[in-house]
Amino acid sequence: MGDRPSRIEVPDVVGMTGREAHALCRGLGLFLGYYNMDQQLPQSMVIAYQEPPPGAMAAPAAAVRIWTTSDPLPDDRRPQ
Template identity: 80%
Template sequence: MEVPDLVGMTGQEARSLCRDLGLFLGYYNMDQQLPRSMVIAHQEPSPGTMVEPAAAVRIWTTLDPLP
């Protein structure tokens, strides 16, 4: 299975996509909650990497820029 490109997505979008693909989403912040006001800035493994089903994709988030 190929890892999707999650960078630039909101946490909610990434969680939904990974769930649909059968991947686990691991994220890093202080309270272990993925606020809706965050977007994904970096992920591991990189997009396009081939992984086994149920693999974990780790993400790091950043605050959305103000409109």
């Protein structure tokens, strides 16, 4: 039981498809969270932005939220 890490490094999923990112996150023990939970993640769309950023440390089973190329970016990421 002591083999589970207490923190997991968040991978860089920008540029991947939803299917690729889901498989990678699942393999690391993270969840992939699509920004619009009312819609199903388009498996073939390319990921344009993620939160937390690559390299951040997350708790096991934490969510990596993603936005695809066709989604509006979060307010703090929009060009001014």
